[in-house]
Amino acid sequence: MNIAVTGLHTKSGKPLHPIGIGTWGFGNYPLFSPGTNAEVAALQYALSLGQNHIDTAEMYAGGGAERVVGRAIESGDREDIFIASKLWKNHVADGTARPAVEAMLKRLGTDYLDLLYIHAPWFDAPWQAALSLARHPIVADQMHYSLAHQQEVTPELRDVCTAHGIAFVAYMPLKQGEIAHDPLITQMAQKYDAAPAQIALAWLLAQDVLPIPKALQKIHSSQNATALTIGLTPEDILRVSECLKRPHRMVQPDFCNSAQNW
Numbered sequence: 001m002n003i004a005v006t007g008l009h010t011k012s013g014k015p016l017h018p019i020g021i022g023t024w025g026f027g028n029y030p031l032f033s034p035g036t037n038a039e040v041a042a043l044q045y046a047l048s049l050g051q052n053h054i055d056t057a058e059m060y061a062g063g064g065a066e067r068v069v070g071r072a073i074e075s076g077d078r079e080d081i082f083i084a085s086k087l088w089k090n091h092v093a094d095g096t097a098r099p100a101v102e103a104m105l106k107r108l109g110t111d112y113l114d115l116l117y118i119h120a121p122w123f124d125a126p127w128q129a130a131l132s133l134a135r136h137p138i139v140a141d142q143m144h145y146s147l148a149h150q151q152e153v154t155p156e157l158r159d160v161c162t163a164h165g166i167a168f169v170a171y172m173p174l175k176q177g178e179i180a181h182d183p184l185i186t187q188m189a190q191k192y193d194a195a196p197a198q199i200a201l202a203w204l205l206a207q208d209v210l211p212i213p214k215a216l217q218k219i220h221s222s223q224n225a226t227a228l229t230i231g232l233t234p235e236d237i238l239r240v241s242e243c244l245k246r247p248h249r250m251v252q253p254d255f256c257n258s259a260q261n262w
């Protein structure tokens with residue numbers, strides 16, 4: 001993983017940990033309830049492991065996830081944490097971006113964001129309006145990308161990002177946890193003495209992609225934070241990519257069935 005290719009860093013100058021922290025699904029409980037306390041603790045645990053890139057959005061739990069993040073970072077050094085949030089695309093189109101971002105900052109309890117995405121910009125993306133508001137170039141593209149969902153990320157897209165120094169961030173990198181139960185990944189995990197999720201994350205890291213898994217459970221955070229220690233061989237990267245591409249899921253190539261070769 002060559003994190004330097006993206007140039008992204010915290011305000012204090014620390015490079016991003018290659019594994020980010022997802023927050024979709026957080027923030028549905030009252031702010032000072034046991035459910036929220038567990039989510040705050042999960043984020044603080046991930047931060048304590050060195051993960052310093054939190055991904056959230058105004059639309060997650062109607063702002064609830066941003067409030068959880070706000071609680072999780074209030075005792076730390078804000079400048080050591082990279083916070084990315086997402087503005088729902090309608091705000092760009094209807095001219096309400098500024099008050100919407102101000103509301104995000106209030107929920108997060110901070111006076112700046114490290115990265116602001118336009119959320120779900122497909123189909124009717126108001127690109128011109130977005131770019132006219134931006135004072136900085138586009139620095140990151142967040143895509144649905146995992147071993148189990150490879151079809152949206154083309155070599156052309158990767159080339160454009162690389163050419164422009166745009167960080168490539170993968171959401172749902174574990175297919176919402178399902179990937180940990182995939183028999184092929186489980187077999188490969190045995191070879192590397194790793195957890196299946198670590199194989200899925202290592203596969204993304206090998207492509208200089210930043211995954212942002214969400215984890216409430218400590219064991220999951222620990223596994224995710226240490227996925228960067230797993231160095232998949234080029235042959236295994238190719239095998240697992242080919243085996244899990246959708247067209248191959250129904251009829252597996254021979255090498256997918258020969259776990260003893262892994």
Ligand SMILES: NC(=O)c1ccc[n+]([C@@H]2O[C@H](COP(=O)([O-])OP(=O)(O)OC[C@H]3O[C@@H](n4cnc5c(N)ncnc54)[C@H](OP(=O)(O)O)[C@@H]3O)[C@@H](O)[C@H]2O)c1
Pocket residue numbers: 021022023024025055056120142170171172173174175176177178180195197198212213214215216217218219220221223224
């Ligand atoms: N831009 C967009 O439109 C968009 C869309 C979707 C998501 N996102 C972002 O991407 C983040 C990640 O996506 P996601 O939350 O949908 O799904 P995900 O990260 O692929 O999967 C999360 C699920 O995987 C489980 N998990 C985490 N680590 C694991 C491990 N080591 N072993 C086994 N299971 C593990 C979690 O369980 P526990 O929680 O029980 O630990 C949770 O159920 C989101 O949280 C959000 O920040 C962005």
